[in-house]
Amino acid sequence: MPRYDVRSPHADEFVNHEEILDTLAFAEAHKDDVELARAVLRKARANLAPARDHGAALSHREASVLLACDDAQVNAEIRQLARDVKQAYYGNRVVLFAPLYLSNYCVNGCLYCPYHAKNHDIPRRKLTQDDIRAEVLALQDAGHKRLAVEAGEDPRHNPLDYILESIQTIYGTRHRNGAIRRVNVNIAATSEDAYRQLKAAEIGTYVLFQETYRRTCYERLHPTGPKSDYAWHTEAHDRAMAAGIDDVGLGVLFGLEGYAYEFVGLLMHAEHLEAVFGVGPHTISVPRVQPASDIDPNAFEGGVPDEVFEKIIALIRIAVPYTGMIISTRESESMRARALQLGISQISGGSRTSVGGYAEAERPHDTEQFDVSDQRTLDEVIGWLMDEGHIPSFCTACYRAGRTGDRFMEFCKSGRILDYCHPNxxxxxxxxxxxxxxxxxxxxxxxxxxxxxxxxxxxxxxxxxxxxxxxxxxxxxxxxx
Structure with a gap:
């Protein structure tokens, strides 16, 4: 039986199944212990002001006690503390970005994704470099400065050379005052050498969602393809950071497995990166399963009600105060509004999740990875953010000034990042x-x-x-x- 070791290079040890079960059992046994919950909140509140050297205000076990607690007053205090922590570390700014889907060719058999290899109902498309230029021009003309590149895993259609060429095309495309200043990359787990090449291509953050941290569930949901290797996938962020990519992003797809299990696994992964590299996740994303071609969310038993989802967001913000938290257009306008009050610091705006969607006047649906709930334009989102009391931001200054990885965390954890983020x-x-x-x-x-x-x-x-x-x-x- 693998043992729990936060510094281990092995996935089954740093996200350890037995430790998660023990944590959940401890939380269940103490869910009615309001005094313990309040003690945990006092500890978190003591770290409200950005500290000099802490990486996380709460451990995964302490945060799980709060997640299990049903006391109404404790839950109200959690929501308020999450708002206070977000304000202390990131102020009232909200960073905007857009996903850019390059290709939906994929060899994996993921049961929750419409791009899976056996789905013959969805048209397959891969953007040429001319297509990418057209997409980037459309995104620039909307006002975007930051993109998240997405592509299915297919060594023949989407090799690394294609991704690298596409990044070069994105950075090299300019129109009037438009320019994409940061390209984040969300592609399949790969080798340390490939991550070195992505670093040399000047990517921003490397993002990879775990989907689910329970190995048995992971292997059932990934029956075929290279993504079926749980350890290779879960250890990818370690390889990326060893290769010099010092900003990495985590996330689970809530709804595939029990939310409490995923919550613990996610925090353990963050603790591992902090322990080994001195730098935790630059971002944590919180997507939920949504309808799509060939995908019915009701087929999965781990659905997360809105109230619980909001509490998860608040607790991630409290437990990992330094991280950028992302919510996508999978969620409705009303849910995104509530999430922004609980710790979210980055959102997509005017997003299209189809391959080649931005250059077309009408939103295409045939190649969408998931249904977009919030279909407002970027301009509408920006106006709404200001109405809600937020500052919309397209800032990429930290990345371009070399404030990444441990340098960013030094500023963020000390509270000095606001001196840059707010004016930028x-x-x-x-x-x-x-x-x-x-x-x-x-x-x-x-x-x-x-x-x-x-x-x-x-x-x-x-x-x-x-x-x-x-x-x-x-x-x-x-x-x-």
Whole structure:
């Protein structure tokens, strides 16, 4: 029987099944112990101000006690603390991005994904480099600066050389004031050498979802294809970080397995990366199973009710305060609004999950990976975010200034990242307002910028930001702190 070892290179030891079961048993035994829950919250609250050296405010076992607790007052305190932690580390800014699907060719047999090899109902498509340029131009003309590249796993149709060429095409495509400044990559687990090549291509974050941390469930849901190798997949982030990619993203697909098990596994994975590399996950995503071609979410028994889903989001924010938390357009406008109040710091906007969807006037559905619940345009999302009290941000400054990995975490965990993120968010919002916004959103946006600038506590930084904003209004671009 594998033993639990947070520093082990082996998946079955750093996300250990027996440790998860013991944790769940402990949480179940103490779910009515309100005093214990309050003690855990006091510990988390003590770390509310960004600290010098902590990587996580709570252990996976402590967080599981809070997840199991049904006390209404404790749950209210969890929600408030999550809001406070998000504000302390990231302020009221929300980073925007869009997924770009390059190809839906895939050799895997994943039972929850419409791209699985046996699905003959979905048309297969792969973008050419000319197609990619057209997609990038459409995304730039909407106002995007940050993309997440997605592709199925298929060594013949989607080899690494194709991914690398596509990244080069994305970075090299410019239109008027448009430019994609950061390309994050969400592709299948690969070798350390391949990760070195992705690092050399100047990717931002390497994102790979575990889907499910329970090995037996994982192997049942991945019956065929290279993704069926649980250890190869689960240990991918270690190989990526060993290859020099110091920003990696985690996530599970909630709904495939019991949510409490997945919650523990996710936190254990974050603890492992922190213990081994001194850098936990740059992002944690929280997708839920959604309808798609050949996929019925009701076929899976792990469905997560909205109220529980919101609590999971809040507890991840409390337990891993430094991480960027992402929610996609899988979720409705109302759910995304609530999630933003509980710790989410990044969202997609104006997203299309089909291969080649952005360059077409009408949203195509035939090659979608999942149904998009929030189908608003990017401009509508930006206006909505400001109405909700958030600052929309297209900032990529940390990546481009070398503040990644342990350097980013040094700033984030000490609370100094706000000195950069807040003014940079205002500068990138000003670019959007000048180049792409509708008149109504532009009016809201400049009023938001003026109000936020007035509240900036550092006089020197406020004056510098005001100077950059004036130059943006006069047509100059790409300033950053």
């Amino acid at each position: 968010a205002l500068l990138t919002l000003a670019e959007y307002l000048s180049d792409y916004a509708s008149p109504e959103v532009a009016r809201k946006g400049w009023a938001t910028i003026d109000a936020e600038l007035a509240r900036m506590p550092d006089e020197h930084r406020r004056e510098s930001a005001a100077g950059f904003l004036a130059r943006i209004r006069n047509g100059e671009r790409d300033f950053r702190f």
